[in-house]
Amino acid sequence: MNARRNIFTSDAFHGLVRNRVVIILAATLIIGATFVPGFLEFRTASLGLDRMATLGLVAIGLTVVLIAGQLDLSGGAILALSGIATIGLQAELGQIPAAFVGLGVGIAAGAINGFLVVVLRINSLVATLASMLFFRALAHLITESRPVSGIDPFFGLAVSRPIGGTFTGRTLIFFVLIILLHLWLTRSVAGRQLFAVGSNPASAEASGIRSRAYLFGAFVFSGTMAGVAGVIQSLSVNTGSPVFGENIVLIAIAAVVIGGTRLEGGRGSALGTLGGLLTIAALTTAMEYQSVPSYVQAIVTGVILLLLILLDRTVSGSQRRDVTLAALWRRARSSRSSRITERTLHHEK
Amino acid sequence: MRNRISLVSSAAMVAAAGLVLSGCASAADDSNGDAAADGDISICYVTAAEAHPYVTPANEAFDEAAAEAGVTVTRLSQEFDVQTGTEQLNTCIGQSPDGIVLWPLDPQAYIPGLISAQDAGIPVVLINSPMDDEALEFVTSFTGPDTYNQGVIAADLLNDLLGAEGNVVIIAGQAGNGTTIGRTDGFTERLDELGSSIEVLQIVNADFDQQKALEASRDLITRFGDDLDAVYANDDTMARGFIDAWAESGRSLDDIPPIMGINGQQDAFESIKAGQFFATIVQSPREDGKLALNTIVSAARGEAVEARIPIPLTTVTIDNVDDVEPAL
Numbered sequence: 001m002n003a004r005r006n007i008f009t010s011d012a013f014h015g016l017v018r019n020r021v022v023i024i025l026a027a028t029l030i031i032g033a034t035f036v037p038g039f040l041e042f043r044t045a046s047l048g049l050d051r052m053a054t055l056g057l058v059a060i061g062l063t064v065v066l067i068a069g070q071l072d073l074s075g076g077a078i079l080a081l082s083g084i085a086t087i088g089l090q091a092e093l094g095q096i097p098a099a100f101v102g103l104g105v106g107i108a109a110g111a112i113n114g115f116l117v118v119v120l121r122i123n124s125l126v127a128t129l130a131s132m133l134f135f136r137a138l139a140h141l142i143t144e145s146r147p148v149s150g151i152d153p154f155f156g157l158a159v160s161r162p163i164g165g166t167f168t169g170r171t172l173i174f175f176v177l178i179i180l181l182h183l184w185l186t187r188s189v190a191g192r193q194l195f196a197v198g199s200n201p202a203s204a205e206a207s208g209i210r211s212r213a214y215l216f217g218a219f220v221f222s223g224t225m226a227g228v229a230g231v232i233q234s235l236s237v238n239t240g241s242p243v244f245g246e247n248i249v250l251i252a253i254a255a256v257v258i259g260g261t262r263l264e265g266g267r268g269s270a271l272g273t274l275g276g277l278l279t280i281a282a283l284t285t286a287m288e289y290q291s292v293p294s295y296v297q298a299i300v301t302g303v304i305l306l307l308l309i310l311l312d313r314t315v316s317g318s319q320r321r322d323v324t325l326a327a328l329w330r331r332a333r334s335s336r337s338s339r340i341t342e343r344t345l346h347h348e349k
Numbered sequence: 350m351r352n353r354i355s356l357v358s359s360a361a362m363v364a365a366a367g368l369v370l371s372g373c374a375s376a377a378d379d380s381n382g383d384a385a386a387d388g389d390i391s392i393c394y395v396t397a398a399e400a401h402p403y404v405t406p407a408n409e410a411f412d413e414a415a416a417e418a419g420v421t422v423t424r425l426s427q428e429f430d431v432q433t434g435t436e437q438l439n440t441c442i443g444q445s446p447d448g449i450v451l452w453p454l455d456p457q458a459y460i461p462g463l464i465s466a467q468d469a470g471i472p473v474v475l476i477n478s479p480m481d482d483e484a485l486e487f488v489t490s491f492t493g494p495d496t497y498n499q500g501v502i503a504a505d506l507l508n509d510l511l512g513a514e515g516n517v518v519i520i521a522g523q524a525g526n527g528t529t530i531g532r533t534d535g536f537t538e539r540l541d542e543l544g545s546s547i548e549v550l551q552i553v554n555a556d557f558d559q560q561k562a563l564e565a566s567r568d569l570i571t572r573f574g575d576d577l578d579a580v581y582a583n584d585d586t587m588a589r590g591f592i593d594a595w596a597e598s599g600r601s602l603d604d605i606p607p608i609m610g611i612n613g614q615q616d617a618f619e620s621i622k623a624g625q626f627f628a629t630i631v632q633s634p635r636e637d638g639k640l641a642l643n644t645i646v647s648a649a650r651g652e653a654v655e656a657r658i659p660i661p662l663t664t665v666t667i668d669n670v671d672d673v674e675p676a677l
Contacts, residue, residue: 047443051436145524145554147431149457153483157461160439237435239458241525244432288440293399294426 020308021259021275028279032286039286046167050160052281053170054079054233056274058245059252060177061225063273066256067185068218069198069265070117070124075252076245077135078109078226083234083244084139088148095155099231106227107220109135114219118212132249139242147241156235170232177225182270194218199266254305255280260312279304390420390448390649392642393441395434397452397477399426401557402586403612403634404452406677407477410638411450418646429523429556431455438462442469448649449473450641456481456527463487472648476641478527485656489648492640492658494632496528500535502664503609506628507547507579510607514546515578518569520591522557522583529554532583532611550576555587562590563597570598577606585610585617585629592625613665613676621670631663633676
């Protein structure tokens, strides 16, 4: 038997590839714990997760858009715009109403993206590239390219401070939202139908799913999550700035793709995105504690991304096999128990 | 079967580990080299960028001064992204260092982080760029050039040169950045104060980047061309971009309008000697980095430090270009 082929087709290899996020995350944590003193302390973890929260909110929106087979580049610009509304309107409206306006900006921006893609049928990469440029320019225009500051720097500390000695407010919000997304994607009919739309919108339509409504909804959802991220981010720093979130979308896409969601649509998971985010957060924390220059950090992230995509391709021919961790565990247990039965039989003989 | 699974999985683990390890291991060597052996003071330094004509020499001088003082430095780089910077400031506070040095890229956004640092009893020194007055009550000291004053000096020089009338364009740095705001507002507000008839035709943001300044200058030259009486660039790097665009447009460098820059870079000195550049203001990044480190070390040791420690500024024109050392 060809040994090399054997490895690439074995259940073990498939299992490794499918559960690569868990493996890379574990490797990152082990290395971090070895090289960085205090890496596994709760406070370090809490701070590392806080770093991920804003990115994570944008990534939640992108997970849905990517599963639907689309792309949304405008998240960072929406984040900046809704942050400017949240902070800039505080004096006129009060802090809480202004935050809701900020959220509304995200929803409206998402609806514009949805309109461009679903009604005008513009390719989502082009449509959101254009809207990204437009929203970003608008942010510069209404602020005259200067950051706006809020009325009370202490107001937003609630979202960036640990609550009751655990996680920060924004980390908790992120966790709740990603768990809700996981439940929606896996347990609800609508969630399952989103995957069908992402795999093939036409055939989903033919089987009675309103594909266009799902696509529109995906963009509104993504805009809303960018809005939430903008509100939280701007409150935490008491500033709305036209330059906020300039790099966030590409890193969020990296996290989502590391988590196993495919750009082609129809495949992905909320927990995968969580894994991807945790990996990036752990890598960032570990390398920053070692004063690794940020461009080296970018190289490591890039290499991991490429490696995962290549691994993905090696098994793409046989995606149908059930090689989730749970299934592998079941299989390992059943093979062990059958062996034990065998042995017991021997003894009885 | 089970043996094979464990063999393959451990091989993959080793591969993945090795990948990340190679990044961390090389970095560990670097930081050990930077920090003095058993310094009991640790400083967390949130810098603006890793690779930049002004920031890099400031970072290097910072590290050298740290090695001399025997203190350990953890350096985080914002890469000119404010949001990253505010998060890195929180990471710094979480490490409980003896002092934090922050290179602020926004006059306001770091304030909640500075409040947290003050609550944690960690002294903070701002390096290079100013923040708004509300921020200053949460920091121990601000070391760095007075950027507003640089704008004022630039306005005075150009106003005298042009006889208080004419058209100028401003090639500004990154939008919203404290240095950009200081150098630009200092300039325009001083012109108003002087009652000057000099008109600012346009302000463009070129992010302290030569290439972006080149592109913006092409447009400025096409649009205003011979109507330009002078150019004010927020730094010499962007002034270089304007000179390149002028040469590229096929015009003679002898006819180039007078350019006012800031920083005192070597190439600006050469351009002044060649008569293509009117003046620059020398501001030494090495001085900047060293001053911040020494100030935070004093603060960490509990010594009293001044709330505002400016670095000296020198104006350079054709008259004194041979007598002054370029800053970088």
